[in-house]
Amino acid sequence: MAHAPRADWEDSVRLIEECAGLEDAIQGVLAEAFGRDLEAKLVDALRRDGSLAVSVAAGCTGGVCGYVALSRLQSPPYALALAPVGVRKAMQGQGIGSALIRRAIGRARALGYGSIFVLGAPAYYGRFGFSAEAAAAFPSPYSGPHFMGLHLTPRQDAPAAVIYAGAFDLLG
Numbered sequence: 001m002a003h004a005p006r007a008d009w010e011d012s013v014r015l016i017e018e019c020a021g022l023e024d025a026i027q028g029v030l031a032e033a034f035g036r037d038l039e040a041k042l043v044d045a046l047r048r049d050g051s052l053a054v055s056v057a058a059g060c061t062g063g064v065c066g067y068v069a070l071s072r073l074q075s076p077p078y079a080l081a082l083a084p085v086g087v088r089k090a091m092q093g094q095g096i097g098s099a100l101i102r103r104a105i106g107r108a109r110a111l112g113y114g115s116i117f118v119l120g121a122p123a124y125y126g127r128f129g130f131s132a133e134a135a136a137a138f139p140s141p142y143s144g145p146h147f148m149g150l151h152l153t154p155r156q157d158a159p160a161a162v163i164y165a166g167a168f169d170l171l172g
């Protein structure tokens, strides 16, 4: 099954890294995608405490239509958490989320990070190379089929407990 971005949005969507000046628009996208404002608040808290390592927005004709964040973990030291990722409801299912995630992974690799962890649907994140097997040696309260890892370099972190940035306490 092909998961490449569809051609009908490729000309009208661009990926924007760093995202300075787009904070309010990103908040709006996340609040709409998740139907609540916790994820928008999470991104603000990550930005404030300096944990945000990679930030990618999708810019569409009408403004920002998608966003993904990678944040530094408290442990292991060279690992990141992927969360949140959200796409405006009307734009979902067109490959924008996949394009955001692939760009964020590429940026993390270029920055020299060792691993990315994510909690989510294996059917979705598996297509980017995440697997529960890759996270198995890294203890977490979320361990199980939905807690997945992706190792970016052969020089990955030694197995250690996965501890998210303190801002994630917002999600309870």
Ligand SMILES: CC(C)(COP(=O)(O)OP(=O)(O)OC[C@H]1O[C@@H](n2cnc3c(N)ncnc32)[C@H](O)[C@@H]1OP(=O)(O)O)[C@@H](O)C(=O)NCCC(=O)NCCS
Residues within 6 Å of the ligand: 003, 033, 034, 083, 084, 085, 086, 087, 088, 091, 092, 093, 094, 095, 096, 097, 098, 099, 120, 121, 123, 124
């Ligand atoms: C998850 C999300 C970011 C995906 O963005 P998107 O642009 O719609 O994704 P893409 O177009 O790249 O991929 C669509 C595929 O993802 C699948 N998908 C989307 N959400 C999924 C989920 N929660 N579980 C499993 N698969 C999912 C779709 O079924 C589709 O599969 P297909 O390619 O086999 O047809 C978007 O649906 C969204 O914002 N959802 C609400 C917020 C959310 O749940 N975020 C993820 C948790 S952190």
